[in-house]
Amino acid sequence: MTALRLLGYPRLTHRCNVFIPPDPREAPCSVHRPALPTLPRCSVLPATAPAEPQARSAGIREVARQSGVSIATVSRVFNNEASVSPETRQRVLECAAALGYEPSPLGRNLVTGRSYLMGLIMPNISFPLYGLMLNGAEDFLAGHGMRVLLASSHDDLQTELGAAGHLLRYAVDGGIVINSLAGEALPRQRQAPWVHIAPEQAGLPWRVELDNEAGGRLAAEELLRGGGRELSFVAGYGRESADRERGFAGALRARGLEYRRVAGDYSVESGEAAAHTLLAGPLDGVFAAGDLMAAGVLRALRAAGRRVPDDVAVIGFDDTPLAALLYPPLSSIRQPAYEMGAAAAALAVHLLSGATGEPVALQPQLIRRDSTAPP
Incomplete structure:
Protein backbone atom coordinates (compact mmCIF):
# COMPACT_ATOMS: atom_id res chain seq x y z
CA MET A 1 0.00 0.00 0.00
CA THR A 2 1.21 3.46 -0.82
CA ALA A 3 2.91 5.17 2.09
CA LEU A 4 1.16 8.51 2.55
CA ARG A 5 1.83 11.02 5.29
CA LEU A 6 1.38 14.67 6.00
CA LEU A 7 4.83 16.18 6.43
CA GLY A 8 5.49 17.81 9.74
CA TYR A 9 2.99 15.81 11.81
CA PRO A 10 4.34 13.30 14.38
CA ARG A 11 3.32 9.67 14.27
CA LEU A 12 0.64 8.90 16.87
CA THR A 13 1.87 6.14 19.16
CA HIS A 14 -0.44 6.44 22.18
CA ARG A 15 -3.23 3.96 22.66
CA CYS A 16 -6.67 5.24 21.91
CA ASN A 17 -9.10 5.71 24.85
CA VAL A 18 -12.78 5.94 24.05
CA PHE A 19 -15.21 7.78 26.30
CA ILE A 20 -18.75 6.38 26.13
CA PRO A 21 -21.31 8.81 27.58
CA PRO A 22 -23.98 7.41 29.92
CA ASP A 23 -27.29 6.32 28.50
CA PRO A 24 -29.75 9.19 29.05
CA ARG A 25 -32.59 6.65 29.47
CA GLU A 26 -31.12 5.40 32.74
CA ALA A 27 -32.50 6.77 35.99
CA PRO A 28 -30.53 9.73 37.29
CA CYS A 29 -28.08 8.93 40.01
CA SER A 30 -28.71 10.49 43.39
CA VAL A 31 -25.00 11.01 43.91
CA HIS A 32 -23.77 14.29 42.51
CA ARG A 33 -21.14 13.79 39.85
CA PRO A 34 -19.16 16.56 38.21
CA ALA A 35 -19.90 17.08 34.55
CA LEU A 36 -17.61 15.10 32.31
CA PRO A 37 -15.90 16.84 29.44
CA THR A 38 -17.21 16.16 25.98
CA LEU A 39 -14.58 14.10 24.19
CA PRO A 40 -14.35 13.08 20.57
CA ARG A 41 -15.11 9.44 19.90
CA CYS A 42 -11.42 8.64 19.76
CA SER A 43 -9.26 10.80 21.99
CA VAL A 44 -5.52 10.29 22.28
CA LEU A 45 -4.49 10.76 25.86
CA PRO A 46 -0.92 11.56 26.93
CA ALA A 47 1.08 8.99 28.87
CA THR A 48 2.31 11.66 31.29
CA ALA A 49 0.50 14.23 33.37
CA PRO A 50 -1.23 16.84 31.21
CA ALA A 51 0.36 20.24 30.86
CA GLU A 52 -1.23 23.31 32.32
CA PRO A 53 -3.93 24.68 30.01
CA GLN A 54 -2.79 27.55 27.88
CA ALA A 55 -4.63 30.81 27.56
CA ARG A 56 -6.84 31.12 24.52
CA SER A 57 -5.05 32.93 21.69
CA ALA A 58 -6.44 36.14 20.29
CA GLY A 59 -8.97 36.05 17.48
CA ILE A 60 -8.96 37.77 14.12
CA ARG A 61 -10.96 40.72 15.48
CA GLU A 62 -8.27 41.50 18.04
CA VAL A 63 -5.54 41.25 15.40
CA ALA A 64 -7.48 43.67 13.19
CA ARG A 65 -8.01 46.10 16.08
CA GLN A 66 -4.36 46.05 17.15
CA SER A 67 -3.18 46.42 13.55
CA GLY A 68 -5.56 49.24 12.75
CA VAL A 69 -7.04 47.42 9.75
CA SER A 70 -10.25 45.64 8.87
CA ILE A 71 -10.94 41.96 9.48
CA ALA A 72 -11.05 41.51 5.70
CA THR A 73 -7.52 42.89 5.42
CA VAL A 74 -6.23 40.44 8.04
CA SER A 75 -7.89 37.66 6.08
CA ARG A 76 -6.25 38.82 2.85
CA VAL A 77 -2.84 38.87 4.57
CA PHE A 78 -3.16 35.26 5.70
CA ASN A 79 -4.46 34.21 2.31
CA ASN A 80 -1.34 35.72 0.70
CA GLU A 81 -3.36 38.02 -1.55
CA ALA A 82 -1.33 40.54 -3.52
CA SER A 83 -3.75 43.42 -2.86
CA VAL A 84 -2.19 44.14 0.57
CA SER A 85 0.75 46.54 0.74
CA PRO A 86 4.05 45.19 2.13
CA GLU A 87 3.91 47.62 5.08
CA THR A 88 0.39 46.58 6.06
CA ARG A 89 1.22 42.90 5.63
CA GLN A 90 4.25 43.24 7.89
CA ARG A 91 2.27 45.13 10.55
CA VAL A 92 -0.52 42.53 10.58
CA LEU A 93 1.92 39.62 10.78
CA GLU A 94 3.83 41.24 13.63
CA CYS A 95 0.62 41.89 15.59
CA ALA A 96 -0.59 38.34 14.94
CA ALA A 97 2.70 36.91 16.17
CA ALA A 98 2.65 39.08 19.29
CA LEU A 99 -0.93 38.00 20.06
CA GLY A 100 -0.31 34.34 19.25
CA TYR A 101 -2.94 34.34 16.52
CA GLU A 102 -3.05 31.58 13.93
CA PRO A 103 -5.90 31.27 11.42
CA SER A 104 -8.00 28.13 11.58
CA PRO A 105 -7.09 25.86 8.65
CA LEU A 106 -10.59 24.38 8.60
CA GLY A 107 -12.25 27.78 8.55
CA ARG A 108 -9.94 29.02 5.82
CA ASN A 109 -10.63 25.90 3.76
CA LEU A 110 -14.39 26.39 4.02
CA VAL A 111 -14.17 30.04 3.00
CA THR A 112 -11.69 29.68 0.13
CA ASN A 212 20.24 16.17 -19.81
CA GLU A 213 21.73 16.39 -23.29
CA ALA A 214 23.81 19.38 -22.22
CA GLY A 215 24.93 17.37 -19.21
CA GLY A 216 26.17 14.59 -21.48
CA ARG A 217 28.18 17.11 -23.47
CA LEU A 218 29.76 18.47 -20.28
CA ALA A 219 30.81 14.96 -19.27
CA ALA A 220 32.40 14.28 -22.67
CA GLU A 221 34.27 17.59 -22.63
CA GLU A 222 35.64 16.87 -19.15
CA LEU A 223 37.00 13.46 -20.18
CA LEU A 224 38.44 14.87 -23.42
CA ARG A 225 40.08 17.72 -21.52
CA GLY A 226 42.11 15.15 -19.57
CA GLY A 227 43.34 13.49 -22.75
CA GLY A 228 40.82 10.66 -22.88
CA ARG A 229 40.37 8.91 -26.23
CA GLU A 230 39.20 5.38 -25.34
CA LEU A 231 35.94 6.44 -23.74
CA SER A 232 32.90 4.47 -22.62
CA PHE A 233 29.36 5.15 -21.43
CA VAL A 234 27.55 3.16 -18.72
CA ALA A 235 23.86 3.66 -19.51
CA GLY A 236 20.89 3.69 -17.19
CA TYR A 237 17.33 3.38 -18.46
CA GLY A 238 14.60 5.73 -19.59
CA ARG A 239 14.53 9.05 -21.35
CA GLU A 240 17.02 10.76 -19.03
CA SER A 241 19.80 8.28 -19.73
CA ALA A 242 19.09 8.39 -23.47
CA ASP A 243 19.36 12.20 -23.49
CA ARG A 244 22.62 12.10 -21.54
CA GLU A 245 24.04 9.58 -23.99
CA ARG A 246 22.93 11.68 -26.95
CA GLY A 247 24.87 14.68 -25.68
CA PHE A 248 27.91 12.53 -24.85
CA ALA A 249 27.94 10.84 -28.25
CA GLY A 250 27.48 14.11 -30.14
CA ALA A 251 30.45 15.73 -28.42
CA LEU A 252 32.68 12.74 -29.18
CA ARG A 253 31.64 12.41 -32.80
CA ALA A 254 32.34 16.11 -33.32
CA ARG A 255 35.96 15.14 -32.51
CA GLY A 256 35.86 12.08 -34.75
CA LEU A 257 35.73 9.68 -31.79
CA GLU A 258 33.55 6.66 -31.07
CA TYR A 259 32.76 5.09 -27.70
CA ARG A 260 31.73 1.80 -26.16
CA ARG A 261 28.41 1.38 -24.40
CA VAL A 262 27.40 -1.00 -21.59
CA ALA A 263 23.91 -1.05 -20.07
CA GLY A 264 23.35 -0.71 -16.33
CA ASP A 265 20.36 -0.09 -14.08
CA TYR A 266 21.57 2.83 -11.94
CA SER A 267 22.81 0.50 -9.18
CA VAL A 268 26.35 0.19 -7.78
CA GLU A 269 26.42 -3.48 -8.78
CA SER A 270 25.51 -2.76 -12.40
CA GLY A 271 28.25 -0.14 -12.60
CA GLU A 272 30.80 -2.59 -11.22
CA ALA A 273 29.72 -5.28 -13.69
CA ALA A 274 29.89 -2.79 -16.57
CA ALA A 275 33.44 -1.81 -15.61
CA HIS A 276 34.57 -5.45 -15.61
CA THR A 277 33.22 -5.74 -19.16
CA LEU A 278 34.93 -2.52 -20.26
CA LEU A 279 38.27 -3.52 -18.75
CA ALA A 280 38.51 -6.29 -21.33
CA GLY A 281 39.36 -3.61 -23.92
CA PRO A 282 41.23 -0.29 -24.09
CA LEU A 283 39.85 2.20 -21.58
CA ASP A 284 40.95 5.60 -20.31
CA GLY A 285 37.65 7.31 -19.48
CA VAL A 286 34.15 6.34 -18.27
CA PHE A 287 30.96 8.39 -18.10
CA ALA A 288 28.25 6.75 -15.98
CA ALA A 289 24.67 8.01 -16.29
CA GLY A 290 24.31 8.03 -12.49
CA ASP A 291 26.58 8.44 -9.48
CA LEU A 292 25.76 5.02 -8.01
CA MET A 293 26.93 3.30 -11.19
CA ALA A 294 30.04 5.48 -11.17
CA ALA A 295 30.71 4.27 -7.62
CA GLY A 296 30.60 0.70 -8.92
CA VAL A 297 33.02 1.63 -11.71
CA LEU A 298 35.47 3.05 -9.15
CA ARG A 299 35.26 -0.13 -7.09
CA ALA A 300 36.01 -2.34 -10.10
CA LEU A 301 38.92 -0.16 -11.24
CA ARG A 302 40.44 -0.21 -7.78
CA ALA A 303 40.13 -4.00 -7.62
CA ALA A 304 41.82 -4.25 -11.04
CA GLY A 305 44.73 -2.08 -9.92
CA ARG A 306 43.83 0.82 -12.24
CA ARG A 307 44.62 4.30 -10.94
CA VAL A 308 41.93 6.98 -11.09
CA PRO A 309 42.30 9.39 -12.85
CA ASP A 310 45.86 8.59 -14.02
CA ASP A 311 44.88 5.39 -15.85
CA VAL A 312 41.11 5.83 -16.17
CA ALA A 313 39.11 9.00 -15.52
CA VAL A 314 35.54 8.58 -14.22
CA ILE A 315 32.63 11.01 -14.14
CA GLY A 316 29.08 10.46 -12.88
CA PHE A 317 25.79 12.31 -13.10
CA ASP A 318 23.52 13.89 -10.45
CA ASP A 319 26.15 15.02 -7.92
CA THR A 320 24.48 13.15 -5.08
CA PRO A 321 25.94 13.57 -1.56
CA LEU A 322 27.69 10.22 -2.14
CA ALA A 323 29.93 11.70 -4.85
CA ALA A 324 32.10 13.72 -2.47
CA LEU A 325 32.48 10.75 -0.09
CA LEU A 326 33.89 8.25 -2.59
CA TYR A 327 37.58 7.52 -3.07
CA PRO A 328 38.69 9.32 -5.01
CA PRO A 329 35.96 11.95 -4.72
CA LEU A 330 33.81 11.66 -7.84
CA SER A 331 33.52 14.33 -10.51
CA SER A 332 29.87 14.59 -11.47
CA ILE A 333 27.35 16.57 -13.48
CA ARG A 334 25.20 18.37 -10.95
CA GLN A 335 21.45 18.16 -11.27
CA PRO A 336 19.99 21.17 -9.40
CA ALA A 337 17.45 19.06 -7.54
Whole structure:
Protein backbone atom coordinates (compact mmCIF):
# COMPACT_ATOMS: atom_id res chain seq x y z
CA MET A 1 0.00 0.00 0.00
CA THR A 2 1.21 3.46 -0.82
CA ALA A 3 2.91 5.17 2.09
CA LEU A 4 1.16 8.51 2.55
CA ARG A 5 1.83 11.02 5.29
CA LEU A 6 1.38 14.67 6.00
CA LEU A 7 4.83 16.18 6.43
CA GLY A 8 5.49 17.81 9.74
CA TYR A 9 2.99 15.81 11.81
CA PRO A 10 4.34 13.30 14.38
CA ARG A 11 3.32 9.67 14.27
CA LEU A 12 0.64 8.90 16.87
CA THR A 13 1.87 6.14 19.16
CA HIS A 14 -0.44 6.44 22.18
CA ARG A 15 -3.23 3.96 22.66
CA CYS A 16 -6.67 5.24 21.91
CA ASN A 17 -9.10 5.71 24.85
CA VAL A 18 -12.78 5.94 24.05
CA PHE A 19 -15.21 7.78 26.30
CA ILE A 20 -18.75 6.38 26.13
CA PRO A 21 -21.31 8.81 27.58
CA PRO A 22 -23.98 7.41 29.92
CA ASP A 23 -27.29 6.32 28.50
CA PRO A 24 -29.75 9.19 29.05
CA ARG A 25 -32.59 6.65 29.47
CA GLU A 26 -31.12 5.40 32.74
CA ALA A 27 -32.50 6.77 35.99
CA PRO A 28 -30.53 9.73 37.29
CA CYS A 29 -28.08 8.93 40.01
CA SER A 30 -28.71 10.49 43.39
CA VAL A 31 -25.00 11.01 43.91
CA HIS A 32 -23.77 14.29 42.51
CA ARG A 33 -21.14 13.79 39.85
CA PRO A 34 -19.16 16.56 38.21
CA ALA A 35 -19.90 17.08 34.55
CA LEU A 36 -17.61 15.10 32.31
CA PRO A 37 -15.90 16.84 29.44
CA THR A 38 -17.21 16.16 25.98
CA LEU A 39 -14.58 14.10 24.19
CA PRO A 40 -14.35 13.08 20.57
CA ARG A 41 -15.11 9.44 19.90
CA CYS A 42 -11.42 8.64 19.76
CA SER A 43 -9.26 10.80 21.99
CA VAL A 44 -5.52 10.29 22.28
CA LEU A 45 -4.49 10.76 25.86
CA PRO A 46 -0.92 11.56 26.93
CA ALA A 47 1.08 8.99 28.87
CA THR A 48 2.31 11.66 31.29
CA ALA A 49 0.50 14.23 33.37
CA PRO A 50 -1.23 16.84 31.21
CA ALA A 51 0.36 20.24 30.86
CA GLU A 52 -1.23 23.31 32.32
CA PRO A 53 -3.93 24.68 30.01
CA GLN A 54 -2.79 27.55 27.88
CA ALA A 55 -4.63 30.81 27.56
CA ARG A 56 -6.84 31.12 24.52
CA SER A 57 -5.05 32.93 21.69
CA ALA A 58 -6.44 36.14 20.29
CA GLY A 59 -8.97 36.05 17.48
CA ILE A 60 -8.96 37.77 14.12
CA ARG A 61 -10.96 40.72 15.48
CA GLU A 62 -8.27 41.50 18.04
CA VAL A 63 -5.54 41.25 15.40
CA ALA A 64 -7.48 43.67 13.19
CA ARG A 65 -8.01 46.10 16.08
CA GLN A 66 -4.36 46.05 17.15
CA SER A 67 -3.18 46.42 13.55
CA GLY A 68 -5.56 49.24 12.75
CA VAL A 69 -7.04 47.42 9.75
CA SER A 70 -10.25 45.64 8.87
CA ILE A 71 -10.94 41.96 9.48
CA ALA A 72 -11.05 41.51 5.70
CA THR A 73 -7.52 42.89 5.42
CA VAL A 74 -6.23 40.44 8.04
CA SER A 75 -7.89 37.66 6.08
CA ARG A 76 -6.25 38.82 2.85
CA VAL A 77 -2.84 38.87 4.57
CA PHE A 78 -3.16 35.26 5.70
CA ASN A 79 -4.46 34.21 2.31
CA ASN A 80 -1.34 35.72 0.70
CA GLU A 81 -3.36 38.02 -1.55
CA ALA A 82 -1.33 40.54 -3.52
CA SER A 83 -3.75 43.42 -2.86
CA VAL A 84 -2.19 44.14 0.57
CA SER A 85 0.75 46.54 0.74
CA PRO A 86 4.05 45.19 2.13
CA GLU A 87 3.91 47.62 5.08
CA THR A 88 0.39 46.58 6.06
CA ARG A 89 1.22 42.90 5.63
CA GLN A 90 4.25 43.24 7.89
CA ARG A 91 2.27 45.13 10.55
CA VAL A 92 -0.52 42.53 10.58
CA LEU A 93 1.92 39.62 10.78
CA GLU A 94 3.83 41.24 13.63
CA CYS A 95 0.62 41.89 15.59
CA ALA A 96 -0.59 38.34 14.94
CA ALA A 97 2.70 36.91 16.17
CA ALA A 98 2.65 39.08 19.29
CA LEU A 99 -0.93 38.00 20.06
CA GLY A 100 -0.31 34.34 19.25
CA TYR A 101 -2.94 34.34 16.52
CA GLU A 102 -3.05 31.58 13.93
CA PRO A 103 -5.90 31.27 11.42
CA SER A 104 -8.00 28.13 11.58
CA PRO A 105 -7.09 25.86 8.65
CA LEU A 106 -10.59 24.38 8.60
CA GLY A 107 -12.25 27.78 8.55
CA ARG A 108 -9.94 29.02 5.82
CA ASN A 109 -10.63 25.90 3.76
CA LEU A 110 -14.39 26.39 4.02
CA VAL A 111 -14.17 30.04 3.00
CA THR A 112 -11.69 29.68 0.13
CA GLY A 113 -12.66 26.23 -1.13
CA ARG A 114 -9.01 25.19 -0.97
CA SER A 115 -7.09 22.71 1.19
CA TYR A 116 -3.73 24.50 0.94
CA LEU A 117 -2.17 21.08 0.40
CA MET A 118 0.07 20.17 -2.53
CA GLY A 119 0.41 16.49 -3.38
CA LEU A 120 3.83 15.15 -4.33
CA ILE A 121 4.50 11.71 -5.82
CA MET A 122 8.07 10.46 -6.06
CA PRO A 123 9.32 7.11 -7.42
CA ASN A 124 10.91 6.21 -4.08
CA ILE A 125 11.92 7.99 -0.90
CA SER A 126 15.47 6.62 -0.68
CA PHE A 127 17.10 8.40 -3.64
CA PRO A 128 18.85 11.52 -2.27
CA LEU A 129 17.95 13.80 -5.19
CA TYR A 130 14.25 13.19 -4.68
CA GLY A 131 14.64 14.32 -1.08
CA LEU A 132 16.29 17.53 -2.27
CA MET A 133 13.43 18.11 -4.72
CA LEU A 134 10.98 17.62 -1.85
CA ASN A 135 12.89 20.13 0.28
CA GLY A 136 12.79 22.71 -2.51
CA ALA A 137 9.05 22.25 -3.01
CA GLU A 138 8.34 22.40 0.74
CA ASP A 139 10.34 25.56 1.26
CA PHE A 140 8.62 27.37 -1.59
CA LEU A 141 5.13 26.24 -0.58
CA ALA A 142 5.69 27.19 3.06
CA GLY A 143 6.12 30.77 1.91
CA HIS A 144 2.65 30.54 0.36
CA GLY A 145 0.90 29.02 3.36
CA MET A 146 0.83 25.52 1.88
CA ARG A 147 2.09 22.10 2.93
CA VAL A 148 3.04 18.92 1.11
CA LEU A 149 1.17 15.62 1.16
CA LEU A 150 3.65 12.92 0.10
CA ALA A 151 3.26 9.57 -1.65
CA SER A 152 5.68 7.10 -3.23
CA SER A 153 4.95 5.17 -6.42
CA HIS A 154 7.74 2.62 -5.85
CA ASP A 155 8.46 2.87 -9.59
CA ASP A 156 5.16 1.11 -10.33
CA LEU A 157 2.49 2.46 -12.69
CA GLN A 158 -0.54 1.12 -10.82
CA THR A 159 0.82 2.30 -7.48
CA GLU A 160 1.37 5.76 -8.97
CA LEU A 161 -2.19 5.91 -10.30
CA GLY A 162 -3.52 4.79 -6.93
CA ALA A 163 -1.41 7.37 -5.12
CA ALA A 164 -2.71 10.13 -7.38
CA GLY A 165 -6.30 9.12 -6.69
CA HIS A 166 -5.62 9.00 -2.96
CA LEU A 167 -4.14 12.49 -2.98
CA LEU A 168 -7.13 13.84 -4.87
CA ARG A 169 -9.46 12.35 -2.26
CA TYR A 170 -7.61 14.54 0.24
CA ALA A 171 -8.66 17.48 -1.97
CA VAL A 172 -5.13 18.66 -2.73
CA ASP A 173 -5.03 21.94 -4.61
CA GLY A 174 -2.52 20.51 -7.09
CA GLY A 175 0.23 17.97 -7.44
CA ILE A 176 3.88 17.49 -8.36
CA VAL A 177 5.05 14.20 -9.87
CA ILE A 178 8.69 13.19 -10.23
CA ASN A 179 9.50 11.00 -13.26
CA SER A 180 5.91 9.92 -13.75
CA LEU A 181 5.15 6.61 -15.43
CA ALA A 182 1.53 7.59 -16.08
CA GLY A 183 2.10 11.03 -17.60
CA GLU A 184 -1.15 12.56 -18.80
CA ALA A 185 -3.03 9.42 -17.70
CA LEU A 186 -2.92 10.63 -14.09
CA PRO A 187 -6.45 11.10 -12.73
CA ARG A 188 -7.57 14.70 -12.39
CA GLN A 189 -10.19 16.43 -10.33
CA ARG A 190 -11.57 19.94 -10.52
CA GLN A 191 -8.84 22.21 -11.78
CA ALA A 192 -6.02 20.68 -9.73
CA PRO A 193 -2.96 20.76 -12.02
CA TRP A 194 -0.22 18.11 -12.09
CA VAL A 195 3.24 19.55 -12.60
CA HIS A 196 5.85 17.05 -13.76
CA ILE A 197 9.55 16.97 -12.97
CA ALA A 198 10.56 14.96 -16.00
CA PRO A 199 12.44 15.01 -19.29
CA GLU A 200 10.69 16.62 -22.23
CA GLN A 201 7.76 14.43 -23.26
CA ALA A 202 4.82 14.94 -25.56
CA GLY A 203 1.62 15.81 -23.73
CA LEU A 204 3.25 17.19 -20.56
CA PRO A 205 2.89 20.97 -20.92
CA TRP A 206 3.44 21.69 -17.22
CA ARG A 207 6.86 20.37 -16.39
CA VAL A 208 10.25 21.22 -14.97
CA GLU A 209 13.07 19.56 -16.84
CA LEU A 210 16.84 19.31 -16.79
CA ASP A 211 18.81 19.69 -20.01
CA ASN A 212 20.24 16.17 -19.81
CA GLU A 213 21.73 16.39 -23.29
CA ALA A 214 23.81 19.38 -22.22
CA GLY A 215 24.93 17.37 -19.21
CA GLY A 216 26.17 14.59 -21.48
CA ARG A 217 28.18 17.11 -23.47
CA LEU A 218 29.76 18.47 -20.28
CA ALA A 219 30.81 14.96 -19.27
CA ALA A 220 32.40 14.28 -22.67
CA GLU A 221 34.27 17.59 -22.63
CA GLU A 222 35.64 16.87 -19.15
CA LEU A 223 37.00 13.46 -20.18
CA LEU A 224 38.44 14.87 -23.42
CA ARG A 225 40.08 17.72 -21.52
CA GLY A 226 42.11 15.15 -19.57
CA GLY A 227 43.34 13.49 -22.75
CA GLY A 228 40.82 10.66 -22.88
CA ARG A 229 40.37 8.91 -26.23
CA GLU A 230 39.20 5.38 -25.34
CA LEU A 231 35.94 6.44 -23.74
CA SER A 232 32.90 4.47 -22.62
CA PHE A 233 29.36 5.15 -21.43
CA VAL A 234 27.55 3.16 -18.72
CA ALA A 235 23.86 3.66 -19.51
CA GLY A 236 20.89 3.69 -17.19
CA TYR A 237 17.33 3.38 -18.46
CA GLY A 238 14.60 5.73 -19.59
CA ARG A 239 14.53 9.05 -21.35
CA GLU A 240 17.02 10.76 -19.03
CA SER A 241 19.80 8.28 -19.73
CA ALA A 242 19.09 8.39 -23.47
CA ASP A 243 19.36 12.20 -23.49
CA ARG A 244 22.62 12.10 -21.54
CA GLU A 245 24.04 9.58 -23.99
CA ARG A 246 22.93 11.68 -26.95
CA GLY A 247 24.87 14.68 -25.68
CA PHE A 248 27.91 12.53 -24.85
CA ALA A 249 27.94 10.84 -28.25
CA GLY A 250 27.48 14.11 -30.14
CA ALA A 251 30.45 15.73 -28.42
CA LEU A 252 32.68 12.74 -29.18
CA ARG A 253 31.64 12.41 -32.80
CA ALA A 254 32.34 16.11 -33.32
CA ARG A 255 35.96 15.14 -32.51
CA GLY A 256 35.86 12.08 -34.75
CA LEU A 257 35.73 9.68 -31.79
CA GLU A 258 33.55 6.66 -31.07
CA TYR A 259 32.76 5.09 -27.70
CA ARG A 260 31.73 1.80 -26.16
CA ARG A 261 28.41 1.38 -24.40
CA VAL A 262 27.40 -1.00 -21.59
CA ALA A 263 23.91 -1.05 -20.07
CA GLY A 264 23.35 -0.71 -16.33
CA ASP A 265 20.36 -0.09 -14.08
CA TYR A 266 21.57 2.83 -11.94
CA SER A 267 22.81 0.50 -9.18
CA VAL A 268 26.35 0.19 -7.78
CA GLU A 269 26.42 -3.48 -8.78
CA SER A 270 25.51 -2.76 -12.40
CA GLY A 271 28.25 -0.14 -12.60
CA GLU A 272 30.80 -2.59 -11.22
CA ALA A 273 29.72 -5.28 -13.69
CA ALA A 274 29.89 -2.79 -16.57
CA ALA A 275 33.44 -1.81 -15.61
CA HIS A 276 34.57 -5.45 -15.61
CA THR A 277 33.22 -5.74 -19.16
CA LEU A 278 34.93 -2.52 -20.26
CA LEU A 279 38.27 -3.52 -18.75
CA ALA A 280 38.51 -6.29 -21.33
CA GLY A 281 39.36 -3.61 -23.92
CA PRO A 282 41.23 -0.29 -24.09
CA LEU A 283 39.85 2.20 -21.58
CA ASP A 284 40.95 5.60 -20.31
CA GLY A 285 37.65 7.31 -19.48
CA VAL A 286 34.15 6.34 -18.27
CA PHE A 287 30.96 8.39 -18.10
CA ALA A 288 28.25 6.75 -15.98
CA ALA A 289 24.67 8.01 -16.29
CA GLY A 290 24.31 8.03 -12.49
CA ASP A 291 26.58 8.44 -9.48
CA LEU A 292 25.76 5.02 -8.01
CA MET A 293 26.93 3.30 -11.19
CA ALA A 294 30.04 5.48 -11.17
CA ALA A 295 30.71 4.27 -7.62
CA GLY A 296 30.60 0.70 -8.92
CA VAL A 297 33.02 1.63 -11.71
CA LEU A 298 35.47 3.05 -9.15
CA ARG A 299 35.26 -0.13 -7.09
CA ALA A 300 36.01 -2.34 -10.10
CA LEU A 301 38.92 -0.16 -11.24
CA ARG A 302 40.44 -0.21 -7.78
CA ALA A 303 40.13 -4.00 -7.62
CA ALA A 304 41.82 -4.25 -11.04
CA GLY A 305 44.73 -2.08 -9.92
CA ARG A 306 43.83 0.82 -12.24
CA ARG A 307 44.62 4.30 -10.94
CA VAL A 308 41.93 6.98 -11.09
CA PRO A 309 42.30 9.39 -12.85
CA ASP A 310 45.86 8.59 -14.02
CA ASP A 311 44.88 5.39 -15.85
CA VAL A 312 41.11 5.83 -16.17
CA ALA A 313 39.11 9.00 -15.52
CA VAL A 314 35.54 8.58 -14.22
CA ILE A 315 32.63 11.01 -14.14
CA GLY A 316 29.08 10.46 -12.88
CA PHE A 317 25.79 12.31 -13.10
CA ASP A 318 23.52 13.89 -10.45
CA ASP A 319 26.15 15.02 -7.92
CA THR A 320 24.48 13.15 -5.08
CA PRO A 321 25.94 13.57 -1.56
CA LEU A 322 27.69 10.22 -2.14
CA ALA A 323 29.93 11.70 -4.85
CA ALA A 324 32.10 13.72 -2.47
CA LEU A 325 32.48 10.75 -0.09
CA LEU A 326 33.89 8.25 -2.59
CA TYR A 327 37.58 7.52 -3.07
CA PRO A 328 38.69 9.32 -5.01
CA PRO A 329 35.96 11.95 -4.72
CA LEU A 330 33.81 11.66 -7.84
CA SER A 331 33.52 14.33 -10.51
CA SER A 332 29.87 14.59 -11.47
CA ILE A 333 27.35 16.57 -13.48
CA ARG A 334 25.20 18.37 -10.95
CA GLN A 335 21.45 18.16 -11.27
CA PRO A 336 19.99 21.17 -9.40
CA ALA A 337 17.45 19.06 -7.54
CA TYR A 338 16.48 21.57 -4.86
CA GLU A 339 15.93 24.26 -7.47
CA MET A 340 13.87 21.86 -9.60
CA GLY A 341 11.56 21.10 -6.68
CA ALA A 342 11.13 24.80 -5.92
CA ALA A 343 10.48 25.57 -9.59
CA ALA A 344 7.83 22.85 -9.80
CA ALA A 345 6.09 24.22 -6.72
CA ALA A 346 6.24 27.74 -8.13
CA LEU A 347 4.70 26.57 -11.40
CA ALA A 348 1.93 24.72 -9.55
CA VAL A 349 1.07 27.79 -7.45
CA HIS A 350 1.14 29.93 -10.60
CA LEU A 351 -1.33 27.59 -12.28
CA LEU A 352 -3.64 27.70 -9.26
CA SER A 353 -4.11 31.41 -9.87
CA GLY A 354 -5.64 30.60 -13.25
CA ALA A 355 -2.59 31.67 -15.21
CA THR A 356 -1.05 29.63 -18.00
CA GLY A 357 2.32 28.00 -17.49
CA GLU A 358 5.29 27.21 -19.68
CA PRO A 359 7.86 24.41 -19.25
CA VAL A 360 10.83 25.37 -17.08
CA ALA A 361 14.28 24.16 -18.18
CA LEU A 362 17.26 24.15 -15.81
CA GLN A 363 20.90 23.69 -16.76
CA PRO A 364 23.33 21.13 -15.32
CA GLN A 365 26.74 22.06 -13.91
CA LEU A 366 30.10 20.29 -13.93
CA ILE A 367 31.42 19.58 -10.43
CA ARG A 368 35.08 18.66 -10.80
CA ARG A 369 36.67 16.48 -8.13
CA ASP A 370 39.60 14.04 -8.05
CA SER A 371 38.27 11.31 -10.37
CA THR A 372 39.06 13.40 -13.46
CA ALA A 373 42.21 15.27 -14.42
CA PRO A 374 43.03 18.38 -12.37
CA PRO A 375 42.59 21.74 -14.10
